Amino acid sequence: MLSFFRRKKPQTPADAAKPGSAQEHYSVEELAAAFPNTDEGETVAEPVTEPAPPASAMEPVPAEIIAAALEVEPTATVAAAEPVETTPAAPAPAGKPGWRERLRGSGFARSFSGLFSRHPRLDDDLLDEIETALITADVGVTATSQLIEDLRRRMKAREFADANALLAALRGDLLAMLAPVAQPLQIDTQAKPFVLLTVGVNGVGKTTTIGKLAKRFKDENRPLMLAAGDTFRAAAVAQLQAWGDRNGVPVVAQGQNADAASVAFDALQAAKARGTQVLIADTAGRLHTQQGLMAELGKIKRVLQKLDASAPHEVLMVIDGTTGQNALSQLRQFHAAVGVTGLVVTKLDGTAKGGVVFALAREFGIPIRYAGIGERPEDLRVFDAEAFVDALLPENLGA
Numbered sequence: 013m014l015s016f017f018r019r020k021k022p023q024t025p026a027d028a029a030k031p032g033s034a035q036e037h038y039s040v041e042e043l044a045a046a047f048p049n050t051d052e053g054e055t056v057a058e059p060v061t062e063p064a065p066p067a068s069a070m071e072p073v074p075a076e077i078i079a080a081a082l083e084v085e086p087t088a089t090v091a092a093a094e095p096v097e098t099t100p101a102a103p104a105p106a107g108k109p110g111w112r113e114r115l116r117g118s119g120f121a122r123s124f125s126g127l128f129s130r131h132p133r134l135d136d137d138l139l140d141e142i143e144t145a146l147i148t149a150d151v152g153v154t155a156t157s158q159l160i161e162d163l164r165r166r167m168k169a170r171e172f173a174d175a176n177a178l179l180a181a182l183r184g185d186l187l188a189m190l191a192p193v194a195q196p197l198q199i200d201t202q203a204k205p206f207v208l209l210t211v212g213v214n215g216v217g218k219t220t221t222i223g224k225l226a227k228r229f230k231d232e233n234r235p236l237m238l239a240a241g242d243t244f245r246a247a248a249v250a251q252l253q254a255w256g257d258r259n260g261v262p263v264v265a266q267g268q269n270a271d272a273a274s275v276a277f278d279a280l281q282a283a284k285a286r287g288t289q290v291l292i293a294d295t296a297g298r299l300h301t302q303q304g305l306m307a308e309l310g311k312i313k314r315v316l317q318k319l320d321a322s323a324p325h326e327v328l329m330v331i332d333g334t335t336g337q338n339a340l341s342q343l344r345q346f347h348a349a350v351g352v353t354g355l356v357v358t359k360l361d362g363t364a365k366g367g368v369v370f371a372l373a374r375e376f377g378i379p380i381r382y383a384g385i386g387e388r389p390e391d392l393r394v395f396d397a398e399a400f401v402d403a404l405l406p407e408n409l410g411a
């Protein structure tokens with residue numbers, strides 16, 4: 013059990029007017045008043061009834077749901093004419109070093125390694141080999157067929173002088189698939205705070221990603237706070253606290269088995285009182301049931317919206333790159349529950365095949381914000397479609 017976070021005293025009368033900001037600490041009664049119905053398994057009493065979205069893992073997500081989730085929610089207080097100030101969160105570290113080196117072991121790179129030197133001739137055999145390599149690398153059947161058909165059509169039209177030209181065309185097609193989703197996270201500095209809710213199944217790298225983001229935002233001099241919303245796992249709070257301590261970032265926590273939505277509410281109030289620019293909330297990756305997890309995430313989102321109708325400003329889903337095609341059904345389920353607005357694909361440095369990134373991009377079109385290509389803080393890279401594709405394909409035909 014870790015301590016409650018203690019808020020600063022209000023600096024201005026306006027702060028004092030905000031609910032809860034004039035206190036050093038929330039009493040149990042006050043939290044109970046804010047959460048009239050926080051018994052285990054119950055949802056917070058809502059003025060508006062909200063039917064639970066169907067958690068169908070196999071149904072494709074309708075395009076309008078994706079479009080709606082990606083739409084910037086209008087806030088009542090921001091005048092329409094007022095330009096929204098955003099600052100790009102973290103340009104990629106200088107140059108693009110490390111991508112090829114880290115992704116060399118990926119299934120994708122290994123499948124393509126030597127492929128062109130074994131099949132230097134422009135013929136159907138070469139296309140069959142490429143098709144197998146793409147499927148093996150988890151690109152998925154639909155995306156692979158689309159890529160192969162394009163190459164076949166262009167090969168028949170004698171567009172390629174040699175295999176090198178075909179490799180260049182494949183690179184171009186892969187890049188075209190990723191370019192629309194390579195959209196870096198923009199921190200809306202008007203949001204006060206910009207609330208980033210991380211979601212994803214257990215073990216994908218949520219807490220580690222938060223730690224890496226904390227370092228990144230700290231380096232950018234953004235006042236930051238973390239919320240320990242994974243109250244299910246014993247070590248989860250301590251793990252986040254350790255990242256907070258390492259980066260000198262305050263962590264709002266209530267310990268194991270606390271109500272996760274209550275932690276989020278408390279943290280958002282604290283962040284508002286402090287004038288924090290970014291609040292990142294961790295969440296559990298597993299509860300007793302998957303349905304229970306989706307319900308908890310939905311509740312966290314609704315409770316945040318009690319304090320700020322536009323929060324969370326980013327629902328960042330973390331996906332383990334080694335998961336393969338199962339990543340698609342994970343995203344479908346989380347998207348239906350909380351409306352995912354951005355992705356982080358982690359562990360691309362390990363045994364990940366890498367191809368699932370293309371399948372995700374093609375099926376959902378949800379922005380990929382970051383890629384995890386290692387365990388060090390600097391290994392969380394702003395997703396760079398070009399560096400990624402270059403790292404997966406051979407440098408030259410002899411490779």
Ligand SMILES: Nc1nc2c(ncn2[C@@H]2O[C@H](COP(=O)(O)OP(=O)(O)OP(=O)(O)O)[C@@H](O)[C@H]2O)c(=O)[nH]1
Nearest residue numbers: 214215216217218219220297358359384385386387
């Ligand atoms: N190689 C590699 N390992 C990573 C990366 N990101 C996270 N990890 C490792 O993945 C493991 C799980 O990470 P966590 O951050 O605890 O995952 P989580 O999603 O918070 O897990 P739960 O709290 O159980 O839901 C840790 O050992 C991390 O070091 C990455 O990009 N590359």
Ligand SMILES: [Mg+2]
Nearest residue numbers: 218219242248
């Ligand atoms: Mg975690």
